[in-house]
Amino acid sequence: MNTDAQLMPQYTLRRSSRRRTIEIQVRPDSVRVLAPTRVAQSRIDRLVAEKTEWIRVRQQELRLRLPAAPASTVLEQGSQLLWLGEWLTLDIAIDRPLTRITLSPDRIRLELSRRIRKAHNEAVKEQLELWYRAQAQHYFEARVDHWSAQMKLTPAKVVVRSYRRKWGCCNSRGVVSFNWLLMMAPAEIIDYVIVHELSHLQQMNHSPAFWAVVGKYFPGYRDAKAWLNRRSGQLQWPPIAGL
């Protein structure tokens, strides 16, 4: 999922007489340009403008990775989990007859079956992830049905999977795929991604005609895109509390 042309990113410029080439350094929230002393400002601006989309994608990629989730992130009693834009407190009960997960207004309760042999921490993370993915499949199918009816655009199939750096995808066979991590985003953000991907069934590109379709059904799409650019780092598994 990309965006249409955006304003040129702001950058700081450092010139040096020893440099021979222009280099663009992208950080999650800033851009720095290193340039030879005598290169014209207009040339630097033009280069940055040309690279706008690349910079945006790169920043999104970096933000998705930040802060890096330590491999040892532990989900335990009282951990915070994001679900449809809300933080839920995790309750864990072990040694139960069955494994199941239930939601209440601000809690998510995981009961672990006494038959699970894995280390407790591993089982908690694994069961929650399985649950999120299963919920995502139902959720996306239901919302895709809803939007398909309005947009008169029906995908061949709805797939939920893991992507490192995109939220959704639509292929030429009409299969729409969604990143299950979106289950942590508010419902309207999920709706935006669905409308975006369904619009690709009509326009396989990000042309003005494509955005016109998106805008017709989801007038607030610019805000949703901005939200995703800004907050994508928060939608990661295992979750990072306190972001």
Ligand SMILES: [Zn+2]
């Ligand atoms: Zn797209």
